Amino acid sequence: MTATIIQLAYLFAAALFLLALRSLGQPSTARRGMQMAAFGMLIAVCATLLDQRIVSYEWLAVGVIAGGIVGYPMGMWVPMTAMPQRIAFSHAFGALAATLVGVGEYLHGLHEHTLTHGQTLALGFEVFLGSLTVTGSLMAFGKLQELLPGAPITFRGQNVSNLLLFSAGVVCLVWLVVSPYSVPFFIAIAAVGLLVGILIVLPIGGADMPVVVSLLNSYAGLAAVATGFALDNNILIVVGALDGASGFILSMAMSKAMNRSFTNILFGAFGAETGGGAVEAGGTGGEMVAISADDAALRLAFARRVIIVPGYGLAVAQAQHQVRELVDLMEKRGVDVRFAIHPVAGRMPGHMNVLLAEAGVSYDKLVDMEDINERFADADVALVVGANDVVNPAARTNRSSPIYGMPILNVQDARSIIVLKRGRGKGFSGVENDLFVSPKTNMLFGDAKQSIMQLGAEVKLA
Amino acid sequence: MTSTAVIQLFVFLLAGFVGFQTISRIPPLLHTPLMAATNAISGISLVAALVLAGADQSLLSTVLGTVAAGCATANVVGGFLITDRMLAMFKPAKVERDGAHNQ
Numbered sequence: 202m203t204a205t206i207i208q209l210a211y212l213f214a215a216a217l218f219l220l221a222l223r224s225l226g227q228p229s230t231a232r233r234g235m236q237m238a239a240f241g242m243l244i245a246v247c248a249t250l251l252d253q254r255i256v257s258y259e260w261l262a263v264g265v266i267a268g269g270i271v272g273y274p275m276g277m278w279v280p281m282t283a284m285p286q287r288i289a290f291s292h293a294f295g296a297l298a299a300t301l302v303g304v305g306e307y308l309h310g311l312h313e314h315t316l317t318h319g320q321t322l323a324l325g326f327e328v329f330l331g332s333l334t335v336t337g338s339l340m341a342f343g344k345l346q347e348l349l350p351g352a353p354i355t356f357r358g359q360n361v362s363n364l365l366l367f368s369a370g371v372v373c374l375v376w377l378v379v380s381p382y383s384v385p386f387f388i389a390i391a392a393v394g395l396l397v398g399i400l401i402v403l404p405i406g407g408a409d410m411p412v413v414v415s416l417l418n419s420y421a422g423l424a425a426v427a428t429g430f431a432l433d434n435n436i437l438i439v440v441g442a443l444d445g446a447s448g449f450i451l452s453m454a455m456s457k458a459m460n461r462s463f464t465n466i467l468f469g470a471f472g473a474e475t476g477g478g479a480v481e482a483g484g485t486g487g488e489m490v491a492i493s494a495d496d497a498a499l500r501l502a503f504a505r506r507v508i509i510v511p512g513y514g515l516a517v518a519q520a521q522h523q524v525r526e527l528v529d530l531m532e533k534r535g536v537d538v539r540f541a542i543h544p545v546a547g548r549m550p551g552h553m554n555v556l557l558a559e560a561g562v563s564y565d566k567l568v569d570m571e572d573i574n575e576r577f578a579d580a581d582v583a584l585v586v587g588a589n590d591v592v593n594p595a596a597r598t599n600r601s602s603p604i605y606g607m608p609i610l611n612v613q614d615a616r617s618i619i620v621l622k623r624g625r626g627k628g629f630s631g632v633e634n635d636l637f638v639s640p641k642t643n644m645l646f647g648d649a650k651q652s653i654m655q656l657g658a659e660v661k662l663a
Numbered sequence: 664m665t666s667t668a669v670i671q672l673f674v675f676l677l678a679g680f681v682g683f684q685t686i687s688r689i690p691p692l693l694h695t696p697l698m699a700a701t702n703a704i705s706g707i708s709l710v711a712a713l714v715l716a717g718a719d720q721s722l723l724s725t726v727l728g729t730v731a732a733g734c735a736t737a738n739v740v741g742g743f744l745i746t747d748r749m750l751a752m753f754k755p756a757k758v759e760r761d762g763a764h765n766q
């Protein structure tokens with residue numbers, strides 16, 4: 202009877218989780234849906250407490266209270282700019298929970314002599330993927346938080362040694378399935394997983410982190426699926442599958458937006474390729490034309506339609522609020538302002554949207570790449586703030602360019618273009634940008650925050 | 664292969680398919696909240712951790728279970744809170760910001 206109640210509670214929770222994901226399809230319903238999901242979680246946890254296998258409540262209470270104390274600041278105090286590392290960190294937490302449960306279940310089976318081949322397969326998978334995700338996520342966290350050097354760390358034969366290590370893990374797994382009671386192999390799987398997690402994130406540069414974080418999301422989900430298989434717990438399978446699907450979709454979207462193939466990502470070898478040195482693009486070799494802040498402001502103030510293209514430089518300069526103030530001033534004058542959001546603007550999928558929403562920009566003004574690209578031709582001014590590769594027309598026109606084929610924002614179609622840039626240097630990929638030397642383009646050099654504040658002050662006077 | 668394993672595979676397949684369909688429709692606008700949300704939901708491994716922590720099998724199992732329960736709870740609490748905080752920031756244009764701004 203109790204078992205049925207628990208299962209029904211899980212079913213209810215799973216339904217609410219699915220509805221919550223569905224409600225995330227629109228910003229207007231999203232919040233409500235997630236609150237329902239939180240309610241579902243509460244139901245599932247309360248029902249679990251009825252489980253007859255639980256005989257003492259002291260330790261689980263300790264765990265839950267400690268988790269709550271750690272979780273609250275992770276939810277309420279982390280700034281939105283730190284979102285990517287915050288997510289990476291909690292992937293590590295989730296994976297650690299899955300791994301420890303796997304180890305605990307293995308010990309239990311070992312003790313009671315109840316291990317089957319199937320269960321061992323699931324537990325082995327769980328511990329391998331789980332431990333890999335723990336260290337991988339911690340590495341990603343370290344790089345994003347700049348505790349570790351952000352540049353890719355590579356050495357000769359890296360891919361070969363990684364593959365060998367990975368195969369060693371798989372061999373251990375197979376061995377363990379054949380003879381479930383060989384404890385050293387179980388430990389070896391966990392150890393190899395921990396090592397692989399470190400090694401696959403090592404060669405990946407800071408700018409490629411959105412893909413890594415999404416991919417680790419997927420791995421954490423698969424570890425949860427394996428837990429569900431091992432414990433015969435359907436809600437873990439359902440949630441793990443959702444998590445895995447979400448991570449997979451996001452990694453696909455990111456890899457497409459960053460112009461990398463998916464196999465490239467799966468083997469984690471991508472960081473190494475980008476550093477290919479400066480590549481001469483097009484060879485049009487024009488000069489960048491600088492503009493003063495008051496001239497730029499006049500153009501913005503008397504435009505009808507302006508599209509702002511925010512890049513990571515905007516977030517680095519912490520200039521979101523200044524941008525919103527500038528937009529408010531322009532809108533007061535009747536200028537129609539939109540933001541063009543490239544999928545990889547920011548350090549994780551959708552990061553720029555959150556940063557601008559936090560600054561008070563309404564979501565109707567945040568337009569995705571596919572929807573805004575045809576509207577650049579109607580724009581009087583495109584204002585590029587700290588973006589480079591995502592607006593480089595070479596991605597469309599120059600076959601020899603390393604970023605050829607990458608989806609870009611069609612900024613070059615706008616009637617005129619103002620680019621805010623810190624200096625005359627190249628972007629992180631070292632690729633020349635023809636947009637900056639186009640006759641339609643004027644450059645406003647300087648710190649993004651300062652420049653935008655100047656523009657705001659001048660627009661006010663205009 | 665046992666019949667339980669087959670049922671589990673069915674559940675996995677169907678959940679994966681539904682998840683893929685549902686999540687494909689989420690606009691890039693909400694991809695960061697999506698990630699935070701799946702993170703929070705994946706804290707459901709808490710239910711397994713609770714059983715492990717409370718089952719009194721051995722000291723080691725209890726310790727593992729307690730740590731796992733702590734990690735999972737941190738994800739649940741932190742994940743749902745931060746998702747809610749983020750989603751609260753996404754506002755449509757019609758909402759009056761400070762009242763004074765709109766003509």
